[in-house]
Amino acid sequence: MKSVRFSLINKKFDDQYTFDLQGYLSVQDFCSSFKLLNQSVFKNPPPGNKLVWVIAVWVFWMIGITLNYLLWIFTKSSHGLVILPFFMILxxxxxxxxxxxLRQRFELSILSICNRINATENIRGINYRFSKNGSDLSDLSKQVTMVSNSNLKxxxxxLIEFDDRYNALSSQQFNRYPSVDFVTVPLYAHVSEKASTAWTSTKQYDEKFITHQ
Incomplete structure (x- = not known):
């Protein structure tokens, strides 16, 4: 089983054809498949780095705290202290x-594209897998561990997988007849001089001249 991995970089899957795909997947099929994948990424982009979202939440908290402080300075009201925790939680x-x-929309769209591609490519022994942090997203049993061990990024x-058994089967069907059934016939037969003289000696015969009287 051979596999080639293409990562998502800057909201786009790496669509550079490599030499590892030669003999398994043509350039045209590779480009058409990754065109569908990148179109899906453009339509439903991933949420991005979690650290950016954490910073955004912190900025909203600071804005809420600042507004609450200004409200207390001008109105001398403590109602903002009650509203502030609810605002932060909300x-x-x-x-x-x-x-x-955003994450589920992106992942489901890519999984749908992979299933569409696999519907035709599995016949040729090619399988497209969508992985997240090194784990297969189509395997539901691994998604629980992925959520618990998820990183900020x-x-x-x-992951494109190639089944070598398909190549062996296709080559076996192509070479249906084994080589032992074929006999190689040379175009020119080389006979040694000894064999040729022996053969001519056996073919010699006496010629008798017949005269008509």
Missing amino acids: TTLLFIWRHRV TVYSI
Whole structure:
């Protein structure tokens, strides 16, 4: 089983054809498949680095704290102290919800494209897998561990697998008849001089001249 990995870089899967694909996947098929994948990424982009989202939540918290402080200075009212915790919790939940929606929309769209490609490529022994942090997203049993061990930066990639058994089967069908069934016939037969003289000696015969009287 041979596999080639193409990572998601700057919201685009690496679509550079490599020499590892030669003999397994043509340039035209590779470009058409990754064109569909990158179109899906452009339509449903991933949420990006989690650190950026954490900084955005922190900025909203600072804005809420600053507004609450200004409200207390001008109005001398302590109602903002009651509203501030709810504001911080609400903004955090909204950011978490938005991040999850974008992530699921992106992952489901890529999985759908991979399933469409595999519907035709599996016949040729080629399989497209969508992985997240090195784990297969199509395997539901691994998604629980991926959520618990997720890092701030998520690494997505497309893994193309090639089944060598298909190549062996196709070559066997192409060479249906084994080589032992064929006999190589030389175009020119080389006969040694001894054999040729022996053969001519056996073919010698006496010639009798017949005279008519």
